[in-house]
Amino acid sequence: MTLDKTLLDILACPDDHATLAYDPAAAGGAGELACTSCDRVYPITDGIPVLLLDEARRTGAPAQK
Known part of the structure; x- marks a missing residue:
């Protein structure tokens, strides 16, 4: 399943x-x-998309600036 490009353009962390x-x-394959x-x-x-901080997982990667 793919997400609509218009939706992806407006989503933010x-x-x-x-x-x-x-x-x-x-x-x-869920994405x-x-x-x-x-x-x-x-x-x-x-x-x-589940954009809840409590549902997110951390990758352990350093933040990019």
Whole structure:
């Protein structure tokens, strides 16, 4: 399943409002959205991005500036 490009253009990280990188192959094909600034990755459940800080996982990667 893929997300609409218009939707992807308006979504932002709820923590720092940075853009999100979409990986449709992640999470067994369900897809994920990774913040381009902090180390949070947000799941996509049943085609719906879950942009809740409590649901995000941390990658452990250093933040990019």
